[in-house]
Amino acid sequence: MTMVGQRDGDEMKDGRRKFDAIVIGSGQGGTPLALSLAEAGWKVALVERKAVGGTCVNEGCTPTKTMIASARIAHLVRRAGDFGVHAGEISLDLERVVQRKRQVVKSFREGSKKRILDSQNLSLIEGSARFVRERQLEVSLQDGRTEFLEADIIVINTGTSPARPEIRGLYDSVAYDSTSIMELDELPEHLIIVGGGYVGLEFGQMFRRFGSEVTIIQRNKQLLSREDEDIADMVLEIMKDEGIDVLLDSEPLQIRSAGGNRISLTVRSSEKETTLAGSHLLLATGRLPNTPDLNLEKAGIQVDGRGFVRVDSRLETTSKGIYAIGDVKGGPAFTHISYDDFRVLKQNLLNGGSSTIEERFVPYVVFIDPQLGRIGLSEKEASSQGRDFRVAKLPFNRVARAIEMDETRGVMKALVDSKTDQIIGAAILGVEGGEIMSAIQIAMMGGLPYTTLRDGIFAHPTLVESLNNLFMTLDS
Ligand SMILES: Cc1cc2nc3c(=O)[nH]c(=O)nc-3n(C[C@H](O)[C@H](O)[C@H](O)COP(=O)(O)OP(=O)(O)OC[C@H]3O[C@@H](n4cnc5c(N)ncnc54)[C@H](O)[C@@H]3O)c2cc1C
Numbered sequence: 001m002t003m004v005g006q007r008d009g010d011e012m013k014d015g016r017r018k019f020d021a022i023v024i025g026s027g028q029g030g031t032p033l034a035l036s037l038a039e040a041g042w043k044v045a046l047v048e049r050k051a052v053g054g055t056c057v058n059e060g061c062t063p064t065k066t067m068i069a070s071a072r073i074a075h076l077v078r079r080a081g082d083f084g085v086h087a088g089e090i091s092l093d094l095e096r097v098v099q100r101k102r103q104v105v106k107s108f109r110e111g112s113k114k115r116i117l118d119s120q121n122l123s124l125i126e127g128s129a130r131f132v133r134e135r136q137l138e139v140s141l142q143d144g145r146t147e148f149l150e151a152d153i154i155v156i157n158t159g160t161s162p163a164r165p166e167i168r169g170l171y172d173s174v175a176y177d178s179t180s181i182m183e184l185d186e187l188p189e190h191l192i193i194v195g196g197g198y199v200g201l202e203f204g205q206m207f208r209r210f211g212s213e214v215t216i217i218q219r220n221k222q223l224l225s226r227e228d229e230d231i232a233d234m235v236l237e238i239m240k241d242e243g244i245d246v247l248l249d250s251e252p253l254q255i256r257s258a259g260g261n262r263i264s265l266t267v268r269s270s271e272k273e274t275t276l277a278g279s280h281l282l283l284a285t286g287r288l289p290n291t292p293d294l295n296l297e298k299a300g301i302q303v304d305g306r307g308f309v310r311v312d313s314r315l316e317t318t319s320k321g322i323y324a325i326g327d328v329k330g331g332p333a334f335t336h337i338s339y340d341d342f343r344v345l346k347q348n349l350l351n352g353g354s355s356t357i358e359e360r361f362v363p364y365v366v367f368i369d370p371q372l373g374r375i376g377l378s379e380k381e382a383s384s385q386g387r388d389f390r391v392a393k394l395p396f397n398r399v400a401r402a403i404e405m406d407e408t409r410g411v412m413k414a415l416v417d418s419k420t421d422q423i424i425g426a427a428i429l430g431v432e433g434g435e436i437m438s439a440i441q442i443a444m445m446g447g448l449p450y451t452t453l454r455d456g457i458f459a460h461p462t463l464v465e466s467l468n469n470l471f472m473t474l475d476s
Pocket residue numbers: 024025026027028029030047048049050051052053054055056057059060061062064065127128129130157158159160178199290293294325326327328333334335336338367
């Protein structure tokens with residue numbers, strides 16, 4: 001590998017530029033990888049077609065969690081009376097909410113861009129890349145020019161985009177996705193959401209708390225299809241408790257304009273067809289990989305039936321020297337997973353390591369309020385694997401700290417292997433559920449038996465202290 005040469009890659013006779021590595025997409029794995037390879041002396045090109053920071057920073061985690069924070073304040077102010085505080089009538093300044101979100105996103109994006117531009121050996125190329133052949137890319141630059149780049153190592157980190165479900169009339173109507181809904185300048189009177197997964201629930205609760213009427217249409221018999229039924233049922237109760245209508249086992253058939261900015265949506269369930277009247281439609285039915293424009297077949301890179309790039313456990317595609325990291329390879333689609341893909345590749349490319357993505361922890365948090373923190377196996381997964389396990393459960397209305405804060409919705413649930421006493425999974429639906437789940441995850445990472453958490457001394461009155469009580473339920 002050549003480690004010397006000009007910063008912008010060596011220009012070949014025919015105008016092509018040669019790098020040691022090219023990363024396509026400045027997502028959650030691609031940016032740190034490009035920075036690390038460049039720091040190690042490699043000549044690296046990072047190609048980004050839209051905005052540095054990718055989905056998480058610009059359209060995903062950062063903006064949603066910033067707006068969710070505003071929604072939680074609205075919720076708490078409405079509840080102020082419960083705590084003996086009189087806050088009066090509340091009103092929402094959506095423009096200020098959106099402005100605040102834009103500022104946080106801008107600061108994250110610009111911080112990331114500055115690190116890239118300040119980095120020696122790293123060229124940021126703003127344009128859209130596609131393969132011409134195995135080690136060669138054509139990039140349509142944002143300024144209209146075209147460039148050809150070459151490298152022995154190419155990493156695809158192009159992420160995903162919102163899927164569009166099949167609904168008759170959809171293409172003639174205004175429908176929002178998770179990105180455009182965050183740029184509204186007026187509050188929806190009645191927001192209809194198709195999909196009861198992460199995006200549907202996080203936005204559904206957010207807009208309800210902002211003051212919109214909200215209906216969620218979910219194809220499956222439960223919300224959050226992957227989760228255990230008892231947890232999903234409790235999430236449903238929380239949504240209903242906040243005044244959100246949820247139609248389970250239902251699918252939209254047809255959308256029509258109902259005059260002005262009103263829409264009418266025909267929905268079919270197993271029992272009947274109904275028509276809903278609303279003002280805005282949000283599509284939250286999953287995401288598809290950004291692979292159709294990449295000309296992957298020119299480089300011999302195979303994809304699965306939905307277009308996700310096939311990789312082995314070391315993230316190498318079916319074409320040697322070409323890797324795929326983050327959401328574009330399918331599987332769990334989270335920022336921390338893309339970041340861990342970066343760690344795996346860094347170790348293998350720079351240190352000759354043999355890291356793999358096998359058997360790693362996949363924690364996640366659904367940022368509804370109260371949060372759902374998840375790690376390891378669910379009860380249904382453990383059962384289908386034929387595991388011998390016990391289930392510990394503690395409702396939050398028995399957690400001292402939660403009672404003091406008047407945040408008693410939810411339950412702690414953990415699975416323990418009957419023979420080894422190891423914790424094999426947990427679902428913490430409750431106030432700061434993500435943080436409590438992470439404490440359990442640390443125990444799992446250290447291979448601690450549940451008894452260590454049952455008998456450990458934790459400061460009183462913390463939420464984590466209740467892990468004593470949670471695991472005591474196994475022995476009572
Ligand atoms: C609304 C929403 C909320 C989310 N909230 C969370 C959360 O709270 N926690 C969490 O862990 N995850 C969350 N996620 C998921 C998280 O955003 C993704 O898992 C993460 O961003 C994946 O990163 P990535 O590295 O795969 O690439 P991405 O961040 O998707 O970046 C891919 C980049 O590649 C660029 N690109 C694509 N094609 C090309 C091309 N041909 N040439 C050049 N550049 C290209 C794109 O413009 C983009 O910048 C959320 C997602 C959404 C949509």
